[in-house]
Amino acid sequence: EPEVTQTPSHQVTQMGQEVILRCVPISNHLYFYWYRQILGQKVEFLVSFYNNEISEKSEIFDDQFSVERPDGSNFTLKIRSTKLEDSAMYFCASRESWGADTQYFGPGTRLTVL
Amino acid sequence: GNSVTQMEGPVTLSEEAFLTINCTYTATGYPSLFWYVQYPGEGLQLLLKATKADDKGSNKGFEATYRKETTSFHLEKGSVQVSDSAVYFCALSDQGSARQLTFGSGTQLTVLP
Numbered sequence: 001e002p003e004v005t006q007t008p009s010h011q012v013t014q015m016g017q018e019v020i021l022r023c024v025p026i027s028n029h030l031y032f033y034w035y036r037q038i039l040g041q042k043v044e045f046l047v048s049f050y051n052n053e054i055s056e057k058s059e060i061f062d063d064q065f066s067v068e069r070p071d072g073s074n075f076t077l078k079i080r081s082t083k084l085e086d087s088a089m090y091f092c093a094s095r096e097s098w099g100a101d102t103q104y105f106g107p108g109t110r111l112t113v114l
Numbered sequence: 115g116n117s118v119t120q121m122e123g124p125v126t127l128s129e130e131a132f133l134t135i136n137c138t139y140t141a142t143g144y145p146s147l148f149w150y151v152q153y154p155g156e157g158l159q160l161l162l163k164a165t166k167a168d169d170k171g172s173n174k175g176f177e178a179t180y181r182k183e184t185t186s187f188h189l190e191k192g193s194v195q196v197s198d199s200a201v202y203f204c205a206l207s208d209q210g211s212a213r214q215l216t217f218g219s220g221t222q223l224t225v226l227p
Contacts, residue, residue, distance in 0.1 A: 033214065042219045043158070043203060048212040056212035091157060093215075101146040101165055101207060103215060107157040 002026045004106035006092050012112045013082055021077045021109045023092030031095040032075045033103060034067065036060070036088040043091065049075065082113045116141045120204045120218030127194055127225050135189040135221045137178075137204035145206040147171075147180050147187040148215070152201040161189075161202070194225045 005024045013019050025032050034046040047057045049067055066078045075094075079086055089110050093103040121136040139145065149161040149171070162171030167182035176191045187204060204218040 031213070035215070043205075043215075043217040045214040045216070048214050050212070056210075056214055058214075093158075095213065098211065101213065102148075102160055102163060103207075103213075104160070105150075105158040 004092055004094055004104050006090075006106035006109050008109060009107065010110045010112070012114065015084055015113055016081050019079050019082055019111065021079075021090050021092075021111070023075045023077075023106055024073050025075055025092065025094030026096070026104055027073070029094035029096045029104075030098075031055075031103075032067075032069070033093040033095070034077045035091045035093065035105075037091065037108075038085075038088045046077070079111075082111075084113050087111055087113045116145070116206060116208060116216040118204050118206055118216055118218035121221055123220070124222035124224060127223070129196055129225055129227050130193045131225075133189070133191040133194045133198075133223070135202055135204075135223070137187045137189065137218055139185050139187065139204075139206050141185075141206055141208055141216075143209055144182075145208050146213075147178070148205045148207070149176070149178055149187070149189050150203045150205060150217075152203065152220070154200070158203065194223075196225045196227050199223055199225045 032049040037043045047061045048055045064080045089108045091108045092106040117140045146165045148163045150158045151161045162173040164171040164180035170179045201220045205215045207213040
């Protein structure tokens with residue numbers, strides 16, 4: 001069964017450093033998402049992406065964040081200058097089409113900012 | 115804006131007990147409703163969904179009915195197993211083009227043998 005994959009599973013970085021989290025969505029899906037879950041808190045929407053551009057973003061997704069689909073398979077989230085409060089689990093998700101309502105999630109990347 | 119309110123946890127039950135996890139929502143229009151499950155150390159997995167009023171979603175013995183009159187989507191299972199121990203998230207997506215998910219706070223379920 002097709003699945004969303006994410007790498008790395010765990011990333012440790014120093015405050016102020018740039019990180020890139022990578023995702024490979026399900027191959028025929030058209031809509032892509034990033035969510036985050038700070039430890040012990042609810043899962044929060046960050047950004048949605050369709051047709052090579054951002055379609056929606058939350059207040060969390062400020063200028064320090066960017067997303068990109070550099071080729072036909074990868075979908076990346078970049079944090080330009082990490083802060084301690086960026087420590088969280090980051091989930092990528094994909095959805096097949098406009099008419100589909102189910103998002104399929106990857107296993108997540110745990111980001112630890114020291 | 116959209117919001118999901120979920121029963122506070124944690125919930126601890128004995129094996130074969132009846133489970134209810136309450137979920138209510140606030141949204142404009144006609145959202146789709148979901149229950150996702152997160153097993154220890156894993157990502158989010160779709161458990162069940164319902165896309166319109168009075169629909170019942172079901173999977174693995176779990177059920178939830180979309181109640182528009184009470185804006186609720188309570189999760190139930192008649193007889194839980196130890197393997198059901200996980201965190202359960204209620205979520206909704208609206209009918210906009212992005213359809214981003216709004217999640218509840220999650221309910222930790224522990225089932226004891």
